[in-house]
Amino acid sequence: xxxxxxxxxxxxxxxxxxxxxxxxxxxxxxxxxxxxxxxxxxxxxxxxxxxxxxxxxxxxxxxxxxxxxxxxxxxxxxxxxxxxxxxxxxxxxxxxxxxxxxxxxxxxxxxxxxxxxxxxxxxxxxxxxxxxxxxxxxxxxxxxxxxxxxxxxxxxxxxxxxxxxxxxxxxxxxxxxxxxxxxxxxxxxxxxxxxxx
Amino acid sequence: xxxxxxxxxxxxxxxxxxxxxxxxxxxxxxxxxxxxxxxxxxxxxxxxxxxxxxxxxxxxxxxxxxxxxxxxxxxxxxxxxxxxxxxxxxxxxxxxxxxxxxxxxxxxxxxxxxxxxxxxxxxxxxxxxxxxxxxxxxxxxxxxxxxxxxxxxxxxxxxxxxxxxxxxxxxxxxxxxxxxxxxxxxxxxxxxxxxxx
DNA sequence: GGCATTCTAGAATGTGCATTCTAAATGCCG
DNA sequence: CGGCATTTAGAATGCACATTCTAGAATGCC
Numbered sequence: 001x002x003x004x005x006x007x008x009x010x011x012x013x014x015x016x017x018x019x020x021x022x023x024x025x026x027x028x029x030x031x032x033x034x035x036x037x038x039x040x041x042x043x044x045x046x047x048x049x050x051x052x053x054x055x056x057x058x059x060x061x062x063x064x065x066x067x068x069x070x071x072x073x074x075x076x077x078x079x080x081x082x083x084x085x086x087x088x089x090x091x092x093x094x095x096x097x098x099x100x101x102x103x104x105x106x107x108x109x110x111x112x113x114x115x116x117x118x119x120x121x122x123x124x125x126x127x128x129x130x131x132x133x134x135x136x137x138x139x140x141x142x143x144x145x146x147x148x149x150x151x152x153x154x155x156x157x158x159x160x161x162x163x164x165x166x167x168x169x170x171x172x173x174x175x176x177x178x179x180x181x182x183x184x185x186x187x188x189x190x191x192x193x194x195x196x197x
Numbered sequence: 198x199x200x201x202x203x204x205x206x207x208x209x210x211x212x213x214x215x216x217x218x219x220x221x222x223x224x225x226x227x228x229x230x231x232x233x234x235x236x237x238x239x240x241x242x243x244x245x246x247x248x249x250x251x252x253x254x255x256x257x258x259x260x261x262x263x264x265x266x267x268x269x270x271x272x273x274x275x276x277x278x279x280x281x282x283x284x285x286x287x288x289x290x291x292x293x294x295x296x297x298x299x300x301x302x303x304x305x306x307x308x309x310x311x312x313x314x315x316x317x318x319x320x321x322x323x324x325x326x327x328x329x330x331x332x333x334x335x336x337x338x339x340x341x342x343x344x345x346x347x348x349x350x351x352x353x354x355x356x357x358x359x360x361x362x363x364x365x366x367x368x369x370x371x372x373x374x375x376x377x378x379x380x381x382x383x384x385x386x387x388x389x390x391x392x393x394x
Numbered sequence: 395g396g397c398a399t400t401c402t403a404g405a406a407t408g409t410g411c412a413t414t415c416t417a418a419a420t421g422c423c424g
Numbered sequence: 425c426g427g428c429a430t431t432t433a434g435a436a437t438g439c440a441c442a443t444t445c446t447a448g449a450a451t452g453c454c
Contacts, residue, residue, distance in 0.1 A: 003399075003400045003401040003402085003449080003450045003451050003452085004400095004401080004450075004451065004452095005400085005401065005402095006401075006402070006450095007401095007402090024304065029440085029441060029442080030441075030442060030443080031440090031441070031442090039402080039403090040402060040403045040404055041403090041404075041442090041443090042402075042403065042404065042405095042443090042444080042445085043401075043402060043403080045442095045443070045444080046400080046401065046402090050442080050443080051441095051442065051443090104364075107221065144370070144372075145370075145372045145375075145376060148358075148361075148370075148373075148376060149376060149379055149380065151361070152357060152358055152376075152380045153380070156357040156358065156360065156361070157354060157357055157380065159357065160349060160353040160354060160356065160357035161345075161349055161353065163353065164345075164348070164353070167301075173341070173342075173345075175341075175342045176345075178342075179342060179345060179346060179349075182346055182382060183346065183349045183350070183354065183382050184382060185379060185380050185381060185382055185383075186382075186383065199420080199421065199422055199423085199428065199429045199430050199431085200419080200420045200421055200422085200429075200430045200431045200432085201420075201421070201422090201430095201431085202430085202431065202432095203420095203431075203432070204431095204432090226410085226411060226412080227411075227412060227413080228410095228411075228412090236432080236433090237432060237433045237434055238412090238413090238433090238434075239413090239414085239415085239431095239432075239433065239434065239435095240431075240432060240433080242412095242413070242414080243430080243431065243432090247412080247413080248411095248412065248413090
């Protein structure tokens with residue numbers, strides 16, 4: 001190291017997450033990220049090989065936090081707990097939630113991130129999906145239709161509940177977490193511990 | 198009229214809907230719409246003043262069909278019926294559903310459609326929202342939280358159920374409509390006819 | 395202090411796309 | 425048949441943005 005960096009990787013990642021949370025994927029232009037971080041646009045390319053790489057790394061960071069919140073209850077076989085954990089995480093990290101939840105990865109990350117990042121994103125998705133499918137298997141849901149039911153309960157219903165309030169990354173209404181149990185269908189009680197993973 | 202038109206408005210509107218249904222908002226470039234319709238790109242501008250105007254008119258057309266499906270049960274005070282009608286409409290018109298449901302109008306239509314179209318879009322949204330709020334009032338839901346509950350039941354839960362299958366505009370799995378009652382929370386029975394609108 | 399290295403700073407380049415422009419073709423009206 | 429408004433057809437333009445390039449500045453090591 002010869003010259004100390006004035007801007008950190010994190011400054012750009014945080015700026016990109018905030019811009020996308022507030023303005024959608026196309027709000028994170030290189031110029032906008034640089035402006036938000038107070039840096040010249042060229043500096044970003046000393047840290048990230050491309051815009052796609054920047055956004056992919058931001059996605060990985062945010063998704064890590066999301067997974068850490070949702071995986072434990074899922075592994076315990078507690079679907080309602082996983083749904084609740086998703087909402088709690090979103091309330092605690094509204095910007096992260098507004099970045100991650102309303103967008104498919106392919107809408108955020110363009111066609112050509114570097115191969116290692118593309119694989120890391122796929123691996124992160126598969127890790128979560130594997131845990132979810134493991135839960136389904138232990139819950140006796142094997143038919144496609146039953147897996148779809150649980151996917152809705154654990155992921156899609158909570159995200160749908162949050163969605164109208166995620167735009168802009170504003171704080172969520174305080175009553176929102178309390179609404180989750182009311183919108184979920186009746187569920188069998190959590191699996192016994194013997195089926196935890 | 199002196200020369201007969203070889204391409205109709207509808208050809209371009211249909212092409213735009215199909216492209217967005219299959220590839221998202223940014224798939225409907227002027228060149229792509231023209232190619233899909235078999236026309237030169239310039240011809241589009243004899244029909245539509247701008248890309249935003251084209252997409253806005255497509256949105257209005259599709260939204261009309263959507264509203265026609267959902268409004269009657271909503272006016273009858275039948276929330277579960279409205280949710281079911283939404284899913285039935287999506288199954289009957291998968292391309293329209295994949296165009297309309299996963300995207301906010303502002304994600305489809307850029308910043309500057311002509312004023313009349315902007316107002317028409319707002320009016321269409323308000324017509325549906327007014328009917329929905331009327332339903333809420335008659336159902337005794339006045340608190341913001343209660344309105345959010347019904348919005349989830351009528352719109353967000355069905356859309357969330359469809360969402361994973363909408364990408365690409367492929368036909369929906371035949372068992373999907375049957376899953377809707379299983380994912381909705383228990384609801385009070387439909388309002389008596391005396392409260393219909 | 396001189397120097398290699400890595401950074402900041404922002405201008406230059408190239409690409410993709412919406413929009414506009416020019417030319418040629420078409421078919422109804424008189 | 426000939427005039428002409430309207431359309432096809434596609435090339436030219438302009439803009440926004442990702443990426444690259446050039447210049448200069450900072451810092452640790454000798």
